[in-house]
Amino acid sequence: MSTTQHRPLQMPKPLAKQGGELDDRFHAAKGVRTLLRKVFPDHWTFLLGEIALYSFIILILTGIFLTLFFQPSMSEVVYHGSYTKLDGVRMSQAYASTLNISFDVRGGLLMRQIHHWAADVFLAAIICHLLRIFFTGAYRKPRETNWLIGLGMFTLGIFEGFLGYSMPDDLLSGTGVRIAEGVLLGIPVVGTYLSFFLFGGQFPGNEFVARFYIIHVLLIPGLLLALVSAHLFLMVHQKHTQMPGAGRTNNNVVGQPMYPYFAIKTGAFFFFVFGVLALLGTFAQINPIWQVGPYTPVAISAGSQPDFYMGFLEGSLRIFPNWTWDIGGHTIAWNVLIPALVILGFLFTVLGVWPFVERWATGDKSYHNVNQKPRNAPTRTGVGMAGVVFYGIMWLEGANDLIAVHLQIPLYTLTEVARYAVFIGPVIAFWITRRICIGLQRRDAAMLEHGVETGIIQQLPNGGFAEAERPVTPEEAAELIELPPPSVTEVRSDTDENGLPAPARRGLAGRVQARAHDYFVEGISLAPPANGHTNGHGTNGHGTNGHNGHGEVESGERAAIGSGPSGDRADDEA
Amino acid sequence: MSDNDADLEIGPEERRPHRVIGTPPPAAGILTDPGRGDGEDEAPAAEPWIPADNPDPVSAKNWERVAALLFTLSALASVGFVAAYVGLEIGNKNGDVVDATLRSNLALGTALSVAMLAIGIGMVIWVRYIMPPVEVSEARHPLASDPEDRAAFAETILEGAAASQLTKRPLLRRTLLAAVLPVAAAPLIVLRDLGPLPGTSLRSTVWKKGTRLTVYGSNQPITPADFNSPGAMITVIPEGYADNDEVLAKATVIIIKMEPGQLKIPTRYNDGVNGPHTLLNSMNWTVDNIVAYSKICTHVGCPAALYEQTTHKILCPCHQSTFDAETGATVLFGPAPRPLPQLPITVDAEGYLVAQSDFQEPVGPSFWERG
Numbered sequence: 001m002s003t004t005q006h007r008p009l010q011m012p013k014p015l016a017k018q019g020g021e022l023d024d025r026f027h028a029a030k031g032v033r034t035l036l037r038k039v040f041p042d043h044w045t046f047l048l049g050e051i052a053l054y055s056f057i058i059l060i061l062t063g064i065f066l067t068l069f070f071q072p073s074m075s076e077v078v079y080h081g082s083y084t085k086l087d088g089v090r091m092s093q094a095y096a097s098t099l100n101i102s103f104d105v106r107g108g109l110l111m112r113q114i115h116h117w118a119a120d121v122f123l124a125a126i127i128c129h130l131l132r133i134f135f136t137g138a139y140r141k142p143r144e145t146n147w148l149i150g151l152g153m154f155t156l157g158i159f160e161g162f163l164g165y166s167m168p169d170d171l172l173s174g175t176g177v178r179i180a181e182g183v184l185l186g187i188p189v190v191g192t193y194l195s196f197f198l199f200g201g202q203f204p205g206n207e208f209v210a211r212f213y214i215i216h217v218l219l220i221p222g223l224l225l226a227l228v229s230a231h232l233f234l235m236v237h238q239k240h241t242q243m244p245g246a247g248r249t250n251n252n253v254v255g256q257p258m259y260p261y262f263a264i265k266t267g268a269f270f271f272f273v274f275g276v277l278a279l280l281g282t283f284a285q286i287n288p289i290w291q292v293g294p295y296t297p298v299a300i301s302a303g304s305q306p307d308f309y310m311g312f313l314e315g316s317l318r319i320f321p322n323w324t325w326d327i328g329g330h331t332i333a334w335n336v337l338i339p340a341l342v343i344l345g346f347l348f349t350v351l352g353v354w355p356f357v358e359r360w361a362t363g364d365k366s367y368h369n370v371n372q373k374p375r376n377a378p379t380r381t382g383v384g385m386a387g388v389v390f391y392g393i394m395w396l397e398g399a400n401d402l403i404a405v406h407l408q409i410p411l412y413t414l415t416e417v418a419r420y421a422v423f424i425g426p427v428i429a430f431w432i433t434r435r436i437c438i439g440l441q442r443r444d445a446a447m448l449e450h451g452v453e454t455g456i457i458q459q460l461p462n463g464g465f466a467e468a469e470r471p472v473t474p475e476e477a478a479e480l481i482e483l484p485p486p487s488v489t490e491v492r493s494d495t496d497e498n499g500l501p502a503p504a505r506r507g508l509a510g511r512v513q514a515r516a517h518d519y520f521v522e523g524i525s526l527a528p529p530a531n532g533h534t535n536g537h538g539t540n541g542h543g544t545n546g547h548n549g550h551g552e553v554e555s556g557e558r559a560a561i562g563s564g565p566s567g568d569r570a571d572d573e574a
Numbered sequence: 575m576s577d578n579d580a581d582l583e584i585g586p587e588e589r590r591p592h593r594v595i596g597t598p599p600p601a602a603g604i605l606t607d608p609g610r611g612d613g614e615d616e617a618p619a620a621e622p623w624i625p626a627d628n629p630d631p632v633s634a635k636n637w638e639r640v641a642a643l644l645f646t647l648s649a650l651a652s653v654g655f656v657a658a659y660v661g662l663e664i665g666n667k668n669g670d671v672v673d674a675t676l677r678s679n680l681a682l683g684t685a686l687s688v689a690m691l692a693i694g695i696g697m698v699i700w701v702r703y704i705m706p707p708v709e710v711s712e713a714r715h716p717l718a719s720d721p722e723d724r725a726a727f728a729e730t731i732l733e734g735a736a737a738s739q740l741t742k743r744p745l746l747r748r749t750l751l752a753a754v755l756p757v758a759a760a761p762l763i764v765l766r767d768l769g770p771l772p773g774t775s776l777r778s779t780v781w782k783k784g785t786r787l788t789v790y791g792s793n794q795p796i797t798p799a800d801f802n803s804p805g806a807m808i809t810v811i812p813e814g815y816a817d818n819d820e821v822l823a824k825a826t827v828i829i830i831k832m833e834p835g836q837l838k839i840p841t842r843y844n845d846g847v848n849g850p851h852t853l854l855n856s857m858n859w860t861v862d863n864i865v866a867y868s869k870i871c872t873h874v875g876c877p878a879a880l881y882e883q884t885t886h887k888i889l890c891p892c893h894q895s896t897f898d899a900e901t902g903a904t905v906l907f908g909p910a911p912r913p914l915p916q917l918p919i920t921v922d923a924e925g926y927l928v929a930q931s932d933f934q935e936p937v938g939p940s941f942w943e944r945g
Contacts, residue, residue: 037623039712076817082666090817103671106659109679110686142717175876178823179892182874182939185776192772192941200769202776202820203875207769239714253712257624261701261708268697275691282683290672297823298790298809298869300877302891317874317909318893324911324940326845333940335909336874369714401894411894412907 040262041242041255045132050266051125054273055118056228062115063217069105071097072167072213074206083290091169091294094209098168098289114281119161121277123309126154134354134384136371138241140364144355146234151351153227156220158309163216165287165307167209172287174295175304177208179317186336204297241371246478250369305399315397316343319418347391354383361516375444376482378437379520385433386426393422444480448472625706637703644696648689655685772943777936779812779825781917786813787829787866787927795926796829798862804833807881807888809869812929824937826869826877827917828888829927830899834863836886839902839916844935852934855902859918861927866917867903868937871895873910875939888914911940 011019023029073093079086081096082103101108130150133139139147162180166173181203184195200207239253248254256262280286292301306314316339323334358380359365374381396403397418404411451469458468472480628634658681664674719727740747786795787810795813807830815821842855859865867888871878876892881899887906888897895910897903903914915937918930936944 037712039710082664082671084666084671103675104665106662106664106678107682109675110683113679113683175892178876179874182876185939185941186874188942190942192776192943196770196772197765197768203823204819205769238717239712247711251714253714254709256708257710261705264697264701264705268694268701271690271694271697275687275689275694278683278687278690282680282687295819297819298811298826298877300879300891302880304876304891314893320909322873322895322905322909322911326945329945330942331940331944332942333911335911336940339909367717401891412896415894415907 035236036257036259038236038258038262039253039255040258041240041248041253043243045136046240047269048125048129048132050269051273052122052129053228053232054270055122055125055277056224057270058118058274058277059115059122060221062111062118063221065107065111066101066115067217069097069101069108070094070167070213072210074169074204074209086290086293089294092209094167094169095289095294098170102290110278110281113284113286114277116165116286117280117284118277119164120286120307120309121273121280123154123157123161126150126157127309130154130351131384131388134351135374135381136241136243137368137377137380138371139355140368141359142238142367143234143241146231146238147355148352149227149231149234151348153224153231155348156224156227160216160220160224161307161309163212163220167212167216168287168289169209169295170289171292171295171299171301172289172304174204174297175300176306176310177295178203178297179314183336183340186333187341188330188332188337204295239369241369244370244373244479244482246475248370248478250367253369303402305402308395311398312391312394313340313344313398315394315400315418316340318400319394319397319415319422321419343394347387350387358520360513361520363513363517370482372482373479375437375440377520378434378441381437382430382434386430389425389429390422393418393425448477448480452476623710624708628704628706634704637699641696641699641704644692644699648692648696651685651689651692655682655689658682658685774943776824776938776941776943778932779937780815780821781812781825781827781929781932783929783931784922785929786922787811787827787919787929788813788816790816790826797925798864798921798927799925801829801831801864801927804831804836804863805883806831809877809879810866810927823875824870827866828869828878828881829864829866829919830881830886830888832863832865832886832900836900837863837865838900839865842902854934855913855916856918859916859930861919861921864919864927865899866919866927867897867899867914868917868933869914870938871910872912872914872937873908873939878914 019029071093075093076090077093077096079089079091079096079099081087081099083099086099098112101112103109133147133150162176166177166180181195181199184198185191187194195203198208198211199205200211240255242248242253242255245254256265305311317336320335320339325332325334374384397415400414400418401411403409404414451471454468454470456468457465459465658678662674662678662681664678665671666674668674735741788795790809790811793811793813793816796808796810801808807828810827810829811822812825815825837857837860839855839857839860841853841857843851844854867878869877869879871890871892873890873893873895876890878888878890878895878897880889880891881887882889886899888899888903889895890908890910893909895908896906897910897914898906902916905911905913915933915935917933919927920930922928
């Protein structure tokens with residue numbers, strides 16, 4: 001694809017001079033050129049992280065505007081501002097200044113609403129980005145560190161959002177803070193101390209808005225900025241992953257250069273994100289704080305709901321049974337501890353250790369720069385969907401009162417069902433997802449072997465009818481075929497040639513690891529077609545980890561393609 | 575790594591995807607980067623890496639007009655934003671304050687949205703339809719360093735460690751560690767004055783013998799005769815504390831009036847394991863079929879503010895803990911572990927509802943020292 005007309009490019013003199021002056025000082029020509037020509041791969045899911053990044057920038061921009069007018073103080077004032085319905089009402093300066101931002105600062109309501117929407121979009125984008133990374137295996141070596149950094153930002157983002165919507169000190173936000181206080185009190189041994197230190201005494205005190213404010217505008221944004229920088233630096237340094245496709249290997253990046261293509265595209269995307277957030281801030285009212293009045297611990301509005309990213313914690317608080325222990329003069333509030341803190345910790349711990357668990361189970365220590373299609377890792381995809389269902393049920397339960405009202409379902413029934421569904425649902429989701437993945441793999445294998453159905457029916461000389469099929473093109477095959485590294489695919493027999501347990505399966509740890517290995521790599525490995533056609537089941541259809549011809553020992557026993565759960569597998573009978 | 579580049583010479587006619595989801599790849603083939611080898615001294619590319627012009631100049635010209643239109647629209651929208659900022663008054667000088675704000679919000683927000691989206695769409699048109707399509711490939715360099723570099727690095731570390739003497743002088747090492755750890759703990763110590771210690775403050779409220787129940791909002795004391803509509807629930811607070819949120823966060827009470835015979839409060843004591851048996855519920859603590867319970871939910875402290883008159887259920891709207899008002903606010907459903915504490919009430923000499931004493935157990939959520 002070389003162009004025939006090749007004219008020399010000439011840098012304009014003033015620019016050349018300026019560039020020279022800069023390079024004299026910074027020795028930058030070579031390094032910056034490398035950066036300018038850096039190749040970025042393209043896929044629509046790669047935009048999810050960019051949405052999070054640009055929401056974060058918009059959060060900073062709108063947040064700076066809001067700090068110019070917001071008074072982070074709980075000193076009491078009697079309101080005499082523009083909003084006459086609250087005239088003469090006793091409230092905190094924080095709430096009064098939020099009313100002023102909304103009603104007396106031009107563009108203030110818009111900034112508030114864009115800021116709030118940006119926070120929701122920020123966390124939604126992070127969650128979608130996290131799911132993309134998980135389901136395509138993009139966290140695998142060498143990107144485990146960036147996975148952990150991402151989880152750190154997710155956690156910080158949740159707390160940042162909570163602190164932010166707690167500061168207006170209206171009835172809704174104060175209720176959220178009250179719940180947080182109840183959770184703090186439930187922590188064994190130090191709970192009351194934490195609560196008294198956070199609130200400067202008994203709830204609500206006169207301190208928490210000012211304290212939340214400085215954490216919200218300085219501490220966490222600073223940490224987030226540092227982590228965002230590290231995240232992006234590592235992404236550039238290690239180079240972005242790419243989706244499987246023609247010409248894409250583990251050793252290259254196919255895409256468009258940063259200058260000018262990616263820079264323009266990502267710049268455009270910033271304006272898109274800003275534009276959409278502006279639309280939301282204009283047309284989708286969010287948190288109309290003037291409607292419910294200032295916070296008082298005496299009152300509450302029905303249908304109180306946190307922002308969506310706190311919903312799963314709210315839901316787990318709602319469905320968890322009322323277990324508490326009174327032991328030796330102390331109260332252990334399991335009804336608060338487990339749903340609010342243990343489940344949160346559990347979720348993030350599982351996410352944090354997952355790359356290492358998978359690495360241990362598969363024994364895969366190689367580099368991965370091409371992402372996997374979710375179907376090609378059925379166990380991982382199943383676990384991911386189990387997690388989504390677990391989270392999703394709790395998240396829905398966070399709005400169980402509204403669901404009950406709108407769907408006419410008795411509230412208690414809904415909660416009772418959720419108490420069981422939160423355990424049963426993930427198991428079913430795991431099993432179904434895994435079967436779907438294996439089914440899709442079978443379809444891919446069939447397509448590689450038999451070709452693509454064209455929809456053209458031909459009449460045969462003998463009068464019969466047959467559908468014409470065309471072979472899979474190399475491009476299509478490149479998207480289907482995935483060759484796992486040898487460390488994953490090496491045959492792990494239960495016994496060695498002398499009938500003794502194989503080295504990999506000796507001892508408890510060995511047996512567990514070997515079982516996990518089989519389970520994780522179960523499924524089909526698709527070999528590339530020879531001459532545009534495939535080898536068929538002979539080499540690629542068989543067994544769980546035997547393929548490419550050297551799986552014969554086992555493939556006889558594990559004949560089924562992607563056989564079911566490990567319980568009915570041949571190695572259990574051996 | 576450059577041997578992989580050979581794989582990439584795929585003609586454009588073969589790059590016809592069977593099915594495209596999302597962004598289709600540009601039509602042109604993958605260009606390899608001749609100037610991007612591993613070699614440090616490789617000469618710059620003789621050929622341009624990316625073409626200078628779009629292969630379809632007519633289409634590019636048309637799209638250029640569209641993009642120019644969008645950029646102009648964006649500029650106009652920005653002018654509109656300024657106009658809306660200057661021209662639209664907010665506040666309550668002319669009519670309803672919320673209407674004025676929403677009007678201003680609509681105008682400013684629409685202008686801002688159009689200004690941003692028009693730039694975004696225009697830039698996408700620019701990069702996708704005006705610039706020449708290109709797809710290039712870049713080799714990935716191995717992330718792991720060469721063994722020699724690693725060895726040299728290890729040597730540097732060990733040399734430095736030896737020169738620092740830390741490996742040979744355990745006394746120095748250990749005392750330094752002993753000095754640093756307390757310094758690291760210091761920030762935690764200085765946070766001590768963030769608040770007072772809890773002490774026993776969570777165990778009691780301001781209610782005491784003779785404290786009048788005043789209606790929340792009007793702050794007027796109330797007599798049983800005032801509150802003579804069976805099935806009703808009102809929120810009351812201790813007299814004189816209407817402006818004290820810390821007091822109200824624990825001492826807020828609901829009183830419920832029932833038909834004669836509906837109240838069936840059992841005489842209930844605590845288990846007495848951690849102290850003397852204390853009475854927790856009693857019919858003697860009611861007045862004229864009026865019963866008083868703490869409004870602070872025993873789950874995480876939300877006000878249990880909903881009352882269903884027909885079934886006499888008290889419901890906390892936060893997490894749906896449900897209490898039976900007839901039988902001492904016992905838990906019927908939900909995550910709350912304990913009944914809402916009952917406030918002993920009676921009437922004083924003037925006939926107003928007053929507390930007989932404080933609550934006989936801590937109100938609100940569980941905490942470690944609750945016992």
